[in-house]
Amino acid sequence: MEHVGSAREGEFELKISFICLLYNPVIPFRAMTNTGPAGVEGVWAEDFCHLSHLHFYNPVIPFRAMAHVGPAGGEFDLFEHRSIAVVYFIAGILGVSGNAVIIRIFSKYNPISGVRSRTHVQFAFGNILVVVGAFAGGLSSIFGRWLLGETGCQLYGFVTYTGGMIATTMALVQCVERYYAQNNSEYDKNGGNGFLCVLAWLYSLSVAVAPLVGWNSYTAEASGTACGLNHMVDDWSHKSFFIALPFITTVLMMFAISAVRSAILKNDGPDAVCPAHAQDWFRDYQLNWIAVANLLTMCVGFAPYFYFSVWSVRYPGRQMTMLASVTSPLVAKLSTLFTPIVYCIGSRKFRAAFAASIFGEEAPRTFNADRKSE
Incomplete structure (x- = not known):
């Protein structure tokens, strides 16, 4: 049973990694975090995917981190x-x-x-x-x-x-x-x-x-x-x-x-x-x-x-x-x-x-x- 659970967890993590790679959210998340006092230092897209792996069964943590970005974020090209x-x-x-x-x-x-x-x-x-x-x-x-x-x-x-x-x-x-x-x-x-x-x-x-x-x-x-x-x-x-x-x-x-x-x-x-x-x-x-x-x-x-x-x-x-x-x-x-x-x-x-x-x-x-x- 442990092997089955580990296999399923690995399968879920693989799917999340594929979604992160497919969506490639580096630019929007980096824009949100590179906003001075209103941003969250250190929360990059890679960190988001990493947090998704660690907290797959408790996904509140990464989204809570993003919520603290506040009202600022985003730049014009x-x-x-x-x-x-x-x-x-x-x-x-x-x-x-x-x-x-x-x-x-x-x-x-x-x-x-x-x-x-x-x-x-x-x-x-x-x-x-x-x-x-x-x-x-x-x-x-x-x-x-x-x-x-x-x-x-x-x-x-x-x-x-x-x-x-x-x-x-x-x-x-x-x-x-x-x-x-x-x-x-x-x-x-x-x-x-x-x-x-x-x-x-x-x-x-x-x-x-x-x-x-x-x-x-x-x-x-x-x-x-x-x-x-x-x-x-x-x-x-x-x-x-x-x-x-x-x-x-x-x-x-x-x-x-x-x-x-x-x-x-x-x-x-x-x-x-x-x-x-x-x-x-x-x-x-x-x-x-x-x-x-x-x-x-x-x-x-x-x-x-x-x-x-x-x-x-x-x-x-x-x-x-x-x-x-x-x-x-x-x-x-x-x-x-x-x-x-x-x-x-x-x-x-x-x-x-x-x-x-x-x-x-x-x-x-x-x-x-x-x-x-x-």
Whole structure:
């Protein structure tokens, strides 16, 4: 009986060895274990097959070892880096050009009268700052490594985070502005808009400068082709930043949602228009929903950064996968492409001016006063 048992055990081990050889899992398992602090040192494919022999009747041990690999693992090859580069360049070209056209239209045709147009112009400018870094990220992705050095990394982080914060904050300001503008006919004259814009810029610049002066820091991301906040340092300076930023943003967002909700509920209807704004391309109800759309765009675009902050607090000092590290900047940059669509949907006149700007035509300076088709 012992000989029969030994023969069966040898047969099973031979089958496992054949499966390991046939599958040849060296590359995926080595990629999982070669991930710095989040990996398991010494667990290679050969070790897995060896552990399978030793623990065939108790296979929990090798799988438990693999489970401790954690959330990190995996690297991009050059083809994958260059695929990401294509997305970066598409986002950069379309994002910069689309938002630049918005600024041009607001500056040339004044589709929203008074000081209310400021927040829309600055929102588009913030989007440009967000997406302009796509060219540096795309160029680095072509070669699979960061090309601009430490100084370029700090500059990239400062510019993109300034843009991200000003775009997010201006989306919140637009919601608050809708409440005040709709309930105060003198809003365009009392300077409240300028005060909100100054506060938004001070807050955004403070957040972007903080990593340069010691509250968190900018460093190369796991992909090695872009720079962002440093989540690999496990100290209170870095943790507190990841706690404070999403908390403050959430509080401001709740306030903005409450304000725009009140503006929508108090609106007199699609046909209501303030006499002072009779020549505007957008009515109050359209501006209310544009504010909502811009806020939703920012929520979707920067949701991965919110998760990144929570993940950094939960797993301090652990490296992310390359795919996870490129998701946040790519989604944020791609979100800027939807801003022109929001305004074009809201107004026929804006669509005409936008199309004229894109195709090099001269848009008419006067439009049909009939607003029913808008």
